[in-house]
Amino acid sequence: MTDAALADDQAVRLRNKVIDDLVAAGTIVSPAIEAAMRRVPREAFAPEAELSAVYHPWNGLVTKRDADGRSLSSLSAPQAQAHMLEQARIEPGMTVLEVGSGGMNAAYLAELVGPSGRVVTVDIDEFVTMRASRFLAEAGYADVRVVLADAKAGVPRFAPYDRALVTLGTWDIPPAWRDQLVEGGRLVVPLQVMGLMRTVAFEKAGDLLVSDSSKLFGFVPMQGAGAHDSVELALAGGAVTLIFDEGAPADPAALDGVFDTEPFVVDSGAGLRMGEPWATMQMWLATTVPGFCRLRVDHDLNEAAARPLPGATVGCAVVEGGSVAYVATRQLDGDDLTLDVHAYGPDAAGLAETVVEQLRVWDRDHRGGPGPRYLVLPAGTPDTELPAADRVINKIHSRVVLSWPRPAHSASDQDIAHQPFPR
Structure with missing residues (x-):
């Protein structure tokens, strides 16, 4: 067997081992996501890296750093990618926007939407989009639209979208991400609130975004007009x-x-x-x-x-x-x-x-519980139109309302603010 064939065989074994572990851990529950992650060669999107690093289930892989060594672009860990894909609930034939490119996750999305769907991936960094375009074509996903642009404005040319996945840490939610979704569409975004980042899945209801799940993960920060300095x-x-x-x-x-x-x-x-x-x-x-x-x-x-x-x-x-x-x-x-x-x-x-x-x-x-519910409203929403909540965080484009579910063993009047948001 040639060296190339040995490397391919090792990559397949490592890929299947990672997916087996994520299925066993309950991170992957959808057969469609399991099949997509088994089919896409993760190593094709980081050819310079060791296979052991490419297929580490819990660690991301940095693909670009700035002059100070800070990560500017990376492949998210398989665990984080699988969780976001589960949160997104993607179906064949959908149109999906990915904010923050790299190619790997776009390939998963292309598998999930199938030949009747469309995937658009956008990034502000030409180095990133050029790599993504090349790797996607070489891996057999040339139909993915790779767009070089500031993602704060979304990509209106291909809107509306059934789903939008943001693979960059963001401090705010620009209106375009909500407005370019269909009614009932889903936005999955690593949202930073008070310095704490969670990957939150939202459903669009008019001009509201209502969360139904969240998970603690870390992502490289957004660049461009949507960047935020602490x-x-x-x-x-x-x-x-x-x-x-x-x-x-x-x-x-x-x-x-x-x-x-x-x-x-x-x-x-x-x-x-x-x-x-x-x-x-x-x-x-x-x-x-x-x-x-x-x-x-x-x-x-x-x-x-x-x-x-x-x-x-x-x-x-x-x-x-x-x-x-x-x-x-x-x-x-x-x-x-x-x-x-x-x-x-x-x-x-x-x-x-x-x-x-x-x-x-x-x-x-709340120890061991699911954490807070998020409701995102436009920045100009008056206080009188906000639901009861534990905290309201005002950002540039949005007001983020945080409320905690009522504890199962408590029903006091003080717990009213912890009820889920109305749908």
Whole structure:
């Protein structure tokens, strides 16, 4: 057997192993998606990469970086692609828009819509679209329309679309993505809210987008007119950075020296087991506590600091005036972890208690649950037309309304805001 034949045989074995694992994990449930992912040669869209990296089930593969080493384009992990395809509910004959190209996912879409359907993939980067066009043609998917454009405007030339899949992390939802969908069409998008990204599946209902599922995944950020820069506030000599996607402090100087004092520490009583995801905990705090931000610690600088931050942080914090509180894990016996709140500043005790209270609500009502429901409305929607919700996030083109489903074991009047959105 030639080297090329051996490589082809290894690629097929790895491809089938990945799909078998995703089926066993329940990520792939549709026979059509399983068949499509078995047919498309993933290695054809990253010929420069090792097969072991191409077929890693949980890791994406970066195909382009900027001068600072940040990822600009990538092939999403098979797990993430399979989940988004399941969320999209694509059927033969549909017209599908993909925002963010690369070729791999467009090939899956082409398999799913079949010869009677149409796939359009758009990207702002000519390097990406040229690669996608070449790889799609070589793999037998030359009918996919590859468009070089700023995806914020969608691709009106081929609209309307039955489905739109966004494979780039986005902070906002441009009106074109909604307007170019048919009524009842589905938009699947990695949406960033308060710095936390979830792949959310929406259904179009007039000028509304109503979510019916979401999943925690990371994607490279959108470029062009839809790009969004976070506000980063470095503290403690650069050992700690607070990252605000929304609601940056009006007076950052109030936090100068905030970590120079002893922390006020409270055991919340809420906990986790080792390996248990805490994504809903972070989103619950982002939804319920004003001043939420992400927290990044430079471990080398922190260890060298005169007063290093204690505890294994979970990457989120809350700011109020000149005070800061962050959540950290502390291991108990066995695999049990408890969540401590470390607070600093003039109102450390009050802020710690606010965060602790919400951690206890999360632990009691939402731990292990599905997370929030999303409703996206046009930016000009008046407050009087918004449904009851836990949080409203105002962006440039949209108002994102977050509400948590009512806990199954609770029916108090306070839980009314956690009911699903009306359809």
